[in-house]
Amino acid sequence: MTIFIIVIGLIIDRFTKIWAMNSLSKISEITIIKDFFSLLYIQNKGAAFGIFQDKTIFLTIASIIVMIFIVYYIIKNKPKNKLVKISLSLIISGALGNLIDRIKYRYVVDFISIHYKEIYYFPIFNFADVMVVVGTLLLVLYLLKEEKHGN
Numbered sequence: 001m002t003i004f005i006i007v008i009g010l011i012i013d014r015f016t017k018i019w020a021m022n023s024l025s026k027i028s029e030i031t032i033i034k035d036f037f038s039l040l041y042i043q044n045k046g047a048a049f050g051i052f053q054d055k056t057i058f059l060t061i062a063s064i065i066v067m068i069f070i071v072y073y074i075i076k077n078k079p080k081n082k083l084v085k086i087s088l089s090l091i092i093s094g095a096l097g098n099l100i101d102r103i104k105y106r107y108v109v110d111f112i113s114i115h116y117k118e119i120y121y122f123p124i125f126n127f128a129d130v131m132v133v134v135g136t137l138l139l140v141l142y143l144l145k146e147e148k149h150g151n
Helices: 002-026 056-077 082-105 127-150
Strands: 030-033 037-044 108-116
Touching: 002 037, 002 082, 002 108, 002 127, 056 082, 082 108, 082 127, 108 127
Parallel strands: none
Antiparallel strands: 030 037, 037 108
């Protein structure tokens, strides 16, 4: 199950980023829901929310270390809980998707824009970011549930 989630996540991430590079880079923006959701191609040379701009080498090394740690944990502990397997697989898949961009392009392709009119813009992101965030949230939920049952 772990490998399947990682591969499917990577395929979706690569497909959407290649589509964004080929389609969105030629136009300014595609509005999906007016004043809320649009697709807009950018080249992110930093990490989430624009932090660590132009720190590609640092971000590449950090991503590799995190993935090695997670893979080591999976191999050593062989987690039985499906939620743990899914969450770690999503995190690996997302981290790997953005790592591929950093190595191949020296930036990460972002294109999903959530905003409220012209008042607030959430930082533009991609499918890999979604996988990392969802995987992390699922892991936190699991840990909170385990802590509650452990007490």
